[in-house]
């Protein structure tokens with residue numbers, strides 16, 4: 001029996017997820033809830049090494065998908081499930097919706113193959129809430145261009161990111177009310193107000 005809540009954050013690179021994480025974490029902790037903040041790919045020693053490989057080395061879309069799920073398997077066993085069992089809340093910067101968006105939507109790996117890995121690794125576990133930060137791709141690209149050293153995903157072209165965004169929005173249509181789309185192309189205080197309402201409601 002899992003006692004904590006599992007919240008995941010998603011969005012195309014450059015949608016501003018990272019800007020909102022400290023606000024969300026502070027909001028949850030301000031209610032006296034113990035929170036584990038983590039990320040994918042990564043979150044464990046093995047997962048962080050796999051992240052380095054994923055962000056740097058060229059590999060086939062299938063290998064990329066399997067390595068994402070290898071990192072996720074370790075993350076679930078070492079971090080996410082033990083925390084939820086203790087009654088902590090877990091806030092993960094990305095989770096399996098990213099595999100459907102990037103590896104299926106972006107790279108074209110079949111949805112069915114990803115569903116098989118999802119079932120194998122998660123055994124039915126799903127986030128209680130997923131916040132999908134949505135911004136038009138050209139706005140995301142402009143933000144990324146201002147940033148340092150792009151990784152292997154960030155170097156992809158506009159049409160790749162259009163496919164990723166489309167796949168994320170399709171997931172949101174397929175999985176209401178778990179996935180909430182946040183229009184992240186608005187002033188920060190408006191976004192914060194909406195995040196506050198959603199988080200307090202769970």
Ligand code: TYD
Nearest residue numbers: 013040041068094095098099102103153154
């Ligand atoms: P990201 O959260 O963007 O890291 P940062 O903000 O530090 O750049 O995650 C790294 C990349 O990993 C991102 O481009 C999306 C990709 N990714 C997938 O392709 N599939 C997945 O299942 C996950 C978790 C991430």
